[in-house]
Amino acid sequence: MVEKHKFLVYRNSGNGKSHYDKFEFPVSKGMSILDALFYIQDYFDSTLAFRYACRGAICGSCGMTIDKVPLLACRTQVSTVKTSKKPAKLPEFKFSDHPEWDPETEILIEPLPNMSVLKDLVVDMEPFWKFYREIEPYFARKWNDVAPESLQSTGQMKTIERLVYCILCGLCWACPVSKENPNYLGPAQLAKADRFIRDSRISDDRQESILSRVLQDDAVPACEKFFVCNRVCPKRVMPGTAIKDIRNNWINE
């Protein structure tokens, strides 16, 4: 079953000027948006730039905006993108003026919002990593390789499990606060902070150090409870809920 699909793809050679390219080609069964981009790169324009690695929704490379929704390209099927349910109440993401886009028939592919574009669909993730490093996401125990390991109950483990699952894809930076405030640490970063603060094995020092960073103005208090992050996160990390938890547990004592 071969069906032709139309794609409208954001292009930017990194000099600030952008435009959109149209592509139309037959789509095979099970083709993802990532596959479609490879198809364009392989057959039409080898310079089309986008990031990828696992194609299985686990590495976090392929975040982009598809039909105005931040999604993982590898997990989004071409055949169902028009019919699948969209997350509610998303802000409008604007990248540049684009030629008429027919939302009924054309699949619109744009970079992740609130990050600067380096080329085509490749964005500058450096601020994302910088803020990630800033929350000091690590244990600082002395490495030990002699059994027994330190203990943790299954219940304690469960409290961090959902937070551990973050793949650092950056979709949650679609947050309106990230857009307005370039110093805002960001949902993923704060969720990661919560993962460490909550871990029963963390030392008091480390916990305090992480907390002192995330309680500053440009972090937890800056969250305006839009919960866009919860709705776009592909891994159900619920960063907004993590931020709320930090607030409840450590501010409104």
Added chain:
Amino acid sequence: MRVEEFDVLIVGAGLSGLRAGLELSKKWNIAVISKVYPVRSHSGAAQGGINAALSNLEEGKGDTPKAHAFDTVKGSDYLADQDVVMFMCEEAPKIVVEFESMGAPFSRLDSGLIAQRPFGGAGFPRTCYAGDRTGHALLHTLNEQSIHNGLNFFNEYFLVDLFKADRRIAGLIALDIAKGELVSFRAPYVILATGGFGRIFKFSTNAVINTGDGVGAAFRAGIPMQDVEFVQFHPTTLFGTNILITEGARGEGGYLFNNKNERFMEKTAPKAMELAPRDIVARSIETEIIEERGFENSYVHLDLTHLGAERIKERLPGIREISMSFAGIDPIEEPIPVQPGQHYSMGGIGTKFDGEYGETDLSGLYTIGECSCLSVHGANRLGGNSLLETAVFGRHIGRKLLKKGLPNKSSLSEIQIAEERAIDNIERLFKSWNENTGKKPVEIRNEMGETLNRNVGVYRTDKDLKKATTTLLRLQKEFLNTQVSTEDRSFNYGLIRTLELRSMLDIAEATAYASLWRKESRGAHFRIDHPTRNDDKYLVHTMIYSVKDELEIKTKPVKLGIFEIKERKY
């Protein structure tokens, strides 16, 4: 030309590269070079777990490193180097405990100790896990420690070629993907940790980036490929994307059906049925497809519907999510379409007989992780042993080099000549690709993948393998005239993927060649025309060299002496 200088260069930021980096950065000035951000590495996709004889469970009380080593050697169909296996299994409990001390979020037992589960081919439950995303948990843990320890990264830099001076490694040329410029990295030690290369096959559970660039670069520098005919095929990968559907789905009671609605495992493994060893299930499925009892000539059904919604939701949520997201199928309602696919490469960069673990024949060049062949997996890897391998040998190599100290560097003038020559070669290649008029890389890549799947797959015969070598030789020729734009080199992934293809073709050719040479069946290598193991002739490692553009085969003895050679029977 931009030049960077370090004591050690590590290529690869998966588990093996990061673990080596964490050790070496304690004392030396090192750089970790990776074509993707560290957390994007394929180690993050591992699901099942990591093996260690920790004996945390009551049923595991009798477990020992030696028992672990025995299972590994038996699983390898006796081709693994026994001293290396023994070392790995003795290090295993230490490495897992160390991961925990770094903060790794392992699943736990009621006792609070790290949880362990049974895995195929193991005598005891010794696989430690973090839910069904162990690789993700471990990779993020090492990345966190790298931040803590200020590791020096060059992310989105692509290793193109190595260069030598004064008969030792002197550095490498990398493409800065963002800027599009070639950079010379000089160092007296280079460690290759570039991961698996399943993408030489059309159907593979591996990431798109698993293309064997390190194996290719080493091969072009004169280092042989070792045991590359041994390729593990996983029986159940999702039709379409070939994402792994874990054994757990069959473990929970899933059935395999052909298009006649028969549970065809009855024919090949009437007792074990769907839970027979991986290679047997993979071959049975392949038979059904070849003999036209598959669906669309490509897959069979993995049916979970009889398990009921509750059980599927509780025990196999990951599988359900994958099926729904990537195939649009809810396993509660419908069977999952599955087919065998390449899963793990036992072979890789050849190592020196009687050298340090991971040492190659080129002085100063080392290799660890899936790209290497040390050989701990022999002809067949046991699940849970490869994550283990990455960290054990990452740490080990770091320690060994620190102890050994820095060697005398090659002379500066020799280094300069070598790096300039290397850059000239690459520039010439880029220029020709830009001007060529031949096939597009995708056409060559697709035909390579199809050829390997069809002729160097689960079942192998003399006739098919000969066909494959002929086709691959032609593709190599066609590749010389392939065309891709190399003018604008910034984030030029079309160019990157062509560079990847350059290495993949070499590996594909060597794989077909070695498979043709090995006229026996051992582990994952199954020859219909030579269905039994032949220890008299083939209890050796294969070493494929490139001599004047022709492949040449040599052998290397297997290190035996700890466990007696027996038939591999389960």
